[in-house]
Amino acid sequence: MKTLEEAFRDSTLSSTPYSGALKVKVCGVGPVIAYRNANGEQRQSTVIGFADRTMAVKGVLYDSSKLDVVKLGHTVMLLNVIIKNETVRSLVITNRSKVLKTGPLDVPESLVTQGKEIAFPPPAAEVSIKTAQSSPTKTLVTLRGQVVSEEMQRSVRVNGEETSVRTIKVKDITGTCKVSLWRDLTKTKTSVGSHIIISDVVVQLYNDEKSVSSTVRTKIEEVTVPEVCKTLQFIAYEEEDGQTIKLTAEEDGEYPEYLVKKASLSSALKCETRDMENNLMKKLPVSAAITVKENKILTMTI
Structure with a gap:
């Protein structure tokens, strides 16, 4: 034998x-x-x-x-x-x-x-939405993000069979992406505002738009947003509102944006709030150690 x-x-x-x-x-x-x-x-x-x-x-x-x-x-x-x-x-x-x-x-x-x-293959690698949207079609990926919208379940014909599908939109710090949930996954609860990990979705191209679609291996898990400590190089900024600054970082070839309160940024720059922009302009680009939750900076040290 x-x-x-x-x-x-x-x-x-x-x-x-x-x-x-x-x-x-x-x-x-x-x-x-x-x-x-x-x-x-x-x-x-x-x-x-x-x-x-x-x-x-x-x-x-x-x-x-x-x-x-x-x-x-x-x-x-x-x-x-x-x-x-x-x-x-x-x-x-x-x-x-x-x-x-x-x-x-x-x-x-x-x-x-x-x-x-x-x-039982391990889940596909977790990537940012921007990376997923620049990946070749048929690439399997895992995404983490916040549900920002969801549509009602509808029925479409696939190979002559009525098949249920529901579309949600998920965002992370790099972008927003449509996710098509098929068959039994249409019944999975995905509340707007919740944070999820959705594994083993496949990149697809429809009407010149990159999105992802569920597969037989796809699982959806609701997660809490962790606080993450990291050091970033900030290269530019804009005023978000009267109390908040939006800082643009350069991170692994991407340019994510982070929100920080003016009072926190002034403290990190060791200056008065009225002098904050002048001090920031003089230092950019500047490296800073931050604690961040989603895209909101909680602490910052320059």
Whole structure:
């Protein structure tokens, strides 16, 4: 019986029916995902993380009745699967495949971990809204921001099926972005003014506007806004109102804006409020250590 590594090495085509047996450990069982095929028929699939002593690999199970055998931590024998020897190697398990119970298999813990991460990939990297909007389409990202508006749920036709969708707008210190929430996520509560982390959304382009859309992996979590301490280089400013100054910083190639009370800025500059602007003009650009919550400066030391 071949190992996973040998089976993939001997498979020269991108997709090959495999008549041999493969003994593997189930390292992770992802959620059951419902979808419609090209004929509009309702189907289900599940991503499984498999491993043996040589490698971990993605399994895609299209026959949910076999989930009774594919249990986390169990060892199974796979027969009549399809080997996908593409950029992401995978085993396709159809209704013609067999998944049989068998004796235990010793698998290195590092490969068990890899198999688990195949079934439950870590969230996409958290980026600013500006970075997301400059990313290529189909890029998976995670965003953190404040909900500034939300629309009513509506229904649209997708592949001939009525599908629910709801759009919200999220902002951070770098910009504002539309987020399209699909299917069950339309029911997730997202109050205007709340701060959320929304993971694994995909960048899309529609009518020349970059936005993001939920995926089967998307999760929404309401969070509190933390106080963050950092040192920034401030390069310009403008008056926001009679009591507040808006400072522009240069930060990792972006130019976020922060609000600071004139009294706090005067204290940091060690001057009277009436002399604040003259003193600030003389010092710009200026480095300052700040404590900030969202875009509001709480403390400042120059």
